[in-house]
Amino acid sequence: MWTLPGEREPAATLLDLSNRSQERADDYHFETLGLKATDHLLDIGTRSGGTAIRLAQHSGGRSTGVDVSRSQLAKAAESAEAAGVSDRVTFQYGNAMELEFPDETFDAAVALEVFPHLYDRQKGYNEAFRVLKPGSYFLVSEFILRNGKPSDEELDAFLQTWQIMPPTTAAKTLERAAAAGFDLVKVEDMSQNVAFSGEGMAFLYNDRRDEIVKTYGPEAGEHMDHIMPLIRSFFSNHLGSNLFLLRKPRKV
Numbered sequence: 001m002w003t004l005p006g007e008r009e010p011a012a013t014l015l016d017l018s019n020r021s022q023e024r025a026d027d028y029h030f031e032t033l034g035l036k037a038t039d040h041l042l043d044i045g046t047r048s049g050g051t052a053i054r055l056a057q058h059s060g061g062r063s064t065g066v067d068v069s070r071s072q073l074a075k076a077a078e079s080a081e082a083a084g085v086s087d088r089v090t091f092q093y094g095n096a097m098e099l100e101f102p103d104e105t106f107d108a109a110v111a112l113e114v115f116p117h118l119y120d121r122q123k124g125y126n127e128a129f130r131v132l133k134p135g136s137y138f139l140v141s142e143f144i145l146r147n148g149k150p151s152d153e154e155l156d157a158f159l160q161t162w163q164i165m166p167p168t169t170a171a172k173t174l175e176r177a178a179a180a181g182f183d184l185v186k187v188e189d190m191s192q193n194v195a196f197s198g199e200g201m202a203f204l205y206n207d208r209r210d211e212i213v214k215t216y217g218p219e220a221g222e223h224m225d226h227i228m229p230l231i232r233s234f235f236s237n238h239l240g241s242n243l244f245l246l247r248k249p250r251k252v
Contacts, residue, residue, distance in 0.1 A: 019050075025193075026054045029110060032245060033137050035059045039107035042066070042131060044096050044124075045114030049076025049089070056085040064106075066094030097123035104133045111140045113241075116164050125180035135250040138182060139243065143167040146191060146240035154238065157230035170242050182246035191240035198235020202228055 029051070035041065037060040043052040046065025053076075055063045067073050073091045080089040094100060096111065097120055109128050118124045128138050145167045159166065174184060205212070205228055213221040 033108050042106040042109040044111040056088045062088045065091045099127045101131045105131045109138045116143045125176045129180040132248045138246040141243050142173045144240040150238040154230045154234040157227040158234045185245040188243045190243050194241045202232045
């Protein structure tokens, strides 16, 4: 069920459907973290600020979003103003591997589909640990491989299109988290959502191919025609995702 009767207008576009999916994911993440109205959340890699804004609406708490895209941060600030939560939500330029916050600033942190873009994931875990208060939770997602090794062509298509580092393993993620000082609370397999995202991406590309060709030229269309089946296969058969709930130990 995508919406409850009378909850809101039916989805008119795939983008609207995707936005609703993100809202449900955010609600699940907030419940997992157990956030309170007095908590201050750090959203690492906030993009357009949806998670940070929804937190303020969901719990009444404060949130700070950081990102390396100034254009995305500008959109995030506009969205927070439009949502009426700019008094509790702030956005600033920031590198996940070198956060510009004092030690033990935040009550919780999230990094969702962000660390796969870092060239040094360990620095990301170290910085998240540093800026969290003792006893606080860190929710992080990581892409993993499943069902054996993909073809080199499939993997290259994924890495080039997403501008991303190769998927890691659950064991390596736990190793990095432990090296930073985190304890593992739980890990969940979210791979079914990744597989569906690949199908949605293919559908959206086919629906908007003419717009892409008009904007970027016929060569871009021919390139995407070639790699889209590879990406779709990679998402469906090999790409997985794990969601890790980590905790910074309390001081003894």
